[in-house]
Amino acid sequence: MSRIEAVLKTLKGQGRKALIPYITAGDPHPDVTVELMHTLVEAGADIIELGVPFSDPMADGPVIQLACERALKHGTSLRQVLGMVKTFRETDARTPVVLMGYLNPMEAMGYEAFADAAVDSGVDGILTVDLPPEEADDVAPLFTQRKLDAIFLLAPTTTDDRIRAISEHSSGYVYYVSFKGVTGAARINVDEVASKVAHIHEMTALPVGVGFGIRDAETAAAVGRVSDGVIVGSVLVDTIARNQADTAELKRALTDLLHPMREALDSLAS
Amino acid sequence: MSVKLTEEMLSALPDARGHFGAFGGRFVSETLMDSLMTLEKEYLQLKQDPEFQAKFDKDLADYVGRPSPLYFAERLTRETGGAQIWLKREDLNHTGAHKVNNTIGQALLAAFLGKKRIIAETGAGQHGVATATVCARLGLECHVFMGAEDVQRQSLNVFRMKLLGAEVHAVQSGTRTLKDAMNDAMRDWVTNVDDTFYIIGTVAGPHPYPMLVRDFQSVIGREIRSQAMDKVGKLPDALVACVGGGSNAIGMFHPFLADENVELYGVEAGGLGIASGQHAAPLCAGRPGVLHGNRTYLMEDENGQIAGTHSVSAGLDYPGVGPEHAWLKDIGRANYVSVTDEEALDGFRKLTRVEGIMPALETAHAVAYGVKLAAEMDKDQMLVINISGRGDKDIHTIANLDGIEI
Structure with missing residues (x-):
């Protein structure tokens, strides 16, 4: 059983929901990313999604675009991101780490070399925004052979046939994009999410994490009630942007954001 | 080394997944997949439809010249x-410019698909102008994304687009040129995918765009x-x-x-x-x-x-x-x-x-x-x-x- 699977299974056994924060590696500076990952765990993260910065993040709104630009200004490369995970693993063997990003940096590194290095660094899952399963024939097997979870996206526009096919290609969890749009837009409609996630649950046994539009305890609880976990990204990245200069203050601000979400999610526990 | 290409080989390209050999394909986030597959299906049908082709040919003759x-x-x-x-x-x-051959074709497609809102990216502004032109003619809402640097160096075309009734969005991210305009057009599309048709100006982008732009050109x-x-x-x-x-x-x-x-x-x-x-x-x-x-x-x-x-x-x-x-x-x-x-x-x-x-x-x-x-x-x-x-x-x-x- 993968580390992701184990964590989600334990949570389910406790009737609890996963809190999955996202930050962009290298933002605001490569030197503080590992520290921030530990902060996220202390504030209640069950899984960390670590963004690999890309020059052209087409699926992201301005908040994460700017995070990519900040990270790339410091030359944050995919290899460096893998190094950060490796350092993180020296003191945290428990929290799963999912790399989230775009395909081209992996292609440039070479898929096999990347998959090997990911395992070696202690990465648990890979989520590639611009890689639908149709194009993943050469790539996804390299992950699954190495017991890396391949996490794919489902969207409000995904048809039933595709929900089934994508779920079959996925392991760990599936990531449901809560609305049509880019990251950071505030358009979430909880009723729509609830009915779609219930529908997805009928078609796959995999846990369903929901991301896009979750920004506070209230939205976290509302979405947590109808899913297996919530992914929180832009609101954290925006907090990083506003507290770049002072790492101690930044860690406090991230904790202040995540902690109420954790509590709100745990208050749902049956 | 050159390969002798036959008509038969050529008619099989791109393949069903939009590949030209190792190239092409459909590398987009999941939200857009359904729209791209629908577009492909509708286009392949319309391509065989004499009425659609006749309309396209007539527009090329009487409107484009x-x-x-x-x-x-x-x-x-x-x-x-x-x-x-x-x-x-x-x-x-x-x-x-040649750009209008393609915008005429894609606007016809948009009309057949019942989409009323058009978006486009542009570099020099020629594709933006050609898109704004067909939108003016068909009474469609038009949004053109253009890198802020290009807005500066192609101000004449920016003004033409505005005269034609298009809204020009100056893109400030990245290098502020064509690639960033395309990023922002994709972001708009993913947000407004239900009512919006994206008229891509070149033979790039996800399948079926490279195929259909090629066909129109x-x-x-x-x-x-x-x-x-x-x-x-x-x-x-x-x-x-x-x-x-x-x-x-x-x-x-x-x-x-x-x-x-x-x-x-x-x-x-x-x-x-x-x-x-x-x-x-x-x-x-x-x-x-x-x-x-x-x-x-x-x-x-x-x-x-x-x-x-x-x-x-x-x-x-x-x-x-x-x-x-x-x-x-x-x-x-x-x-x-x-x-x-x-x-x-x-x-x-x-x-x-x-x-x-x-x-x-x-x-x-x-x-x-x-x-x-x-x-x-x-x-x-x-x-x-x-x-x-x-x-x-x-x-x-x-x-x-x-x-x-x-």
Whole structure:
């Protein structure tokens, strides 16, 4: 059983929901990313999604675009991101780490070399925004052979046939994009999410994490009630942007954001 | 090494997943997949629909003014002293470039799909103008995304788009050029996917765009075939076109791919020279990667981050290229070369002074290389340069370079 699977299974056994924060590696500076990952765990993260910065993040709104630009200004490369995970693993063997990003940096590194290095660094899952399963024939097997979870996206526009096919290609969890749009837009409609996630649950046994539009305890609880976990990204990245200069203050601000979400999610526990 | 292509092989490309050999495909986030698959299905049906094709042909004839002439550049030929140089006059199309062939076709598609809101990206502004034009004609809401730097250097086209009723969004992210405009157009599309049709301006992007843009632009090559037979009694020996994303080049080349005696030359923007690194020539100096929904040759750094590009012409200032060109390069069917900013400017001046035809700066790259190539060919040979657009939009850029204030 993968580390992701184990964590989600334990949570389910406790009737609890996963809190999955996202930050962009290298933002605001490569030197503080590992520290921030530990902060996220202390504030209640069950899984960390670590963004690999890309020059052209087409699926992201301005908040994460700017995070990519900040990270790339410091030359944050995919290899460096893998190094950060490796350092993180020296003191945290428990929290799963999912790399989230775009395909081209992996292609440039070479898929096999990347998959090997990911395992070696202690990465648990890979989520590639611009890689639908149709194009993943050469790539996804390299992950699954190495017991890396391949996490794919489902969207409000995904048809039933595709929900089934994508779920079959996925392991760990599936990531449901809560609305049509880019990251950071505030358009979430909880009723729509609830009915779609219930529908997805009928078609796959995999846990369903929901991301896009979750920004506070209230939205976290509302979405947590109808899913297996919530992914929180832009609101954290925006907090990083506003507290770049002072790492101690930044860690406090991230904790202040995540902690109420954790509590709100745990208050749902049956 | 060149491969002999047959009509049968060509009709099988792209394959069902939009691949041209190792290139092309559909690399987008999940939200867009359904729209792309619907578009593909509808397009493949309409392609066989005589009513749709008749409508397209009628618009090209009566609204665009096709066929565009194939003109023998007698004086340029004499001065060059080699092959006969012929010019395919896409600059005489309504709106002044080949771009409108494609926007007419895609707007028809949008109408068949019942979409009322149109978005487009643009570099030099020619595709933006061509999109705004068809939207004005059909009464569709039009949003054009344009890099903030391009908004500066192509202010004339920005004003044209506004006059036509389009909203121009100046894109401030990244390098503030064409690639960033395309990023923002994709972001808009993913947000408004239900009611919006994205008219992509070139043969790049996710499948089915490279295929359908190629099909709409192939009217260029089909006309050249019949015009060459009428006027000269044979097919041309060489075809030359500039390549940014590569739509005018594919449109010209595609009907000739199976004619192995017709040499194909795609001319990329060499900028300050390939060795300087300041260029926009992914086929000449890039490597395969994935950007904007397809696998193709890209300009990128060793970590897979997309590199900044440079060209005097905004329309060629793009780090990628259509996947079919990537495939044609790899199988050796087409030659891809580059000319520098300076050579292109010389080409602009030459065609203007010798033939009285002012080409766009993008087109001037093809002119510069075409003249160079013709000089090395025999007098009984025939070379066609695709005059993909007219140069009015670039007058300010040329004047600035000459230190003249207009």
